[in-house]
Amino acid sequence: MKNEMNLQFSALSQNESFARVTVAAFIAQLDPTMDELTEIKTVVSEAVTNSIIHGYNHDSKGIVYISVSIEDGFVDMTIRDEGLGIGDVEEARQPLFTTKPELERSGMGFTIMENFMDEIEVRSHPGEGTEIRLRKHLSNSKMLCN
Numbered sequence: 001m002k003n004e005m006n007l008q009f010s011a012l013s014q015n016e017s018f019a020r021v022t023v024a025a026f027i028a029q030l031d032p033t034m035d036e037l038t039e040i041k042t043v044v045s046e047a048v049t050n051s052i053i054h055g056y057n058h059d060s061k062g063i064v065y066i067s068v069s070i071e072d073g074f075v076d077m078t079i080r081d082e083g084l085g086i087g088d089v090e091e092a093r094q095p096l097f098t099t100k101p102e103l104e105r106s107g108m109g110f111t112i113m114e115n116f117m118d119e120i121e122v123r124s125h126p127g128e129g130t131e132i133r134l135r136k137h138l139s140n141s142k143m144l145c146n
Contacts, residue, residue: 002071003029011052011062011081019066020044026068027075032138039116040075040136046109047079047132055083055130073138080131086124 005026009015020041027040048064056062065080086092092110113120117134124130 002069004067004069007066007068008063011056011064011083013049013052015064016045016048016052019048019064023066023068023077027070027138030070030073030075030138031140033140036136036138040077043113043116043134044077044079046112047134050109050132051079051081051083051130054086055081057084075134075136075138077134078131079134080129082129085126085128086122086130087126089122089124092122 005023007019007022009018023044024037024041027037032040044066048066051064052062055064062081062083065078067078069076110120110122113132113134117136119133119135121133122130123133
């Protein structure tokens with residue numbers, strides 16, 4: 001049985017931890033390992049931070065959207081914004097690439113996502129925003145039934 005959650009919130013830095021904890025609480029029903037939970041929380045943090053910093057340039061008028069579904073031991077997440085978009089997705093996915101060096105950004109967000117998830121797909125168009133789709137199979141997942 002598929003279970004889904006949708007979330008939207010203002011593109012404010014202080015909401016990044018809210019997103020991370022909310023997604024972690026939702027997937028806890030699959031009984032992930034501590035490493036899996038940490039990896040998913042890290043990926044959510046990276047994607048949400050990218051939306052806030054790069055998508056909206058810290059403009060609090062933006063909205064970050066997250067949808068998560070769990071089914072058959074898989075976690076599927078989509079993190080989306082309607083911000084500036086990415087001109088060259090392949091360049092942005094290169095390790096150490098950043099458009100915000102003045103903010104001491106490491107340029108490792110996409111690399112971290114790729115290392116922690118089984119699948120990652122990035123769709124973006126300048127002026128239209130960015131959508132990141134992520135998928136991970138949890139090793140010992142089990143659905144808790146009530």
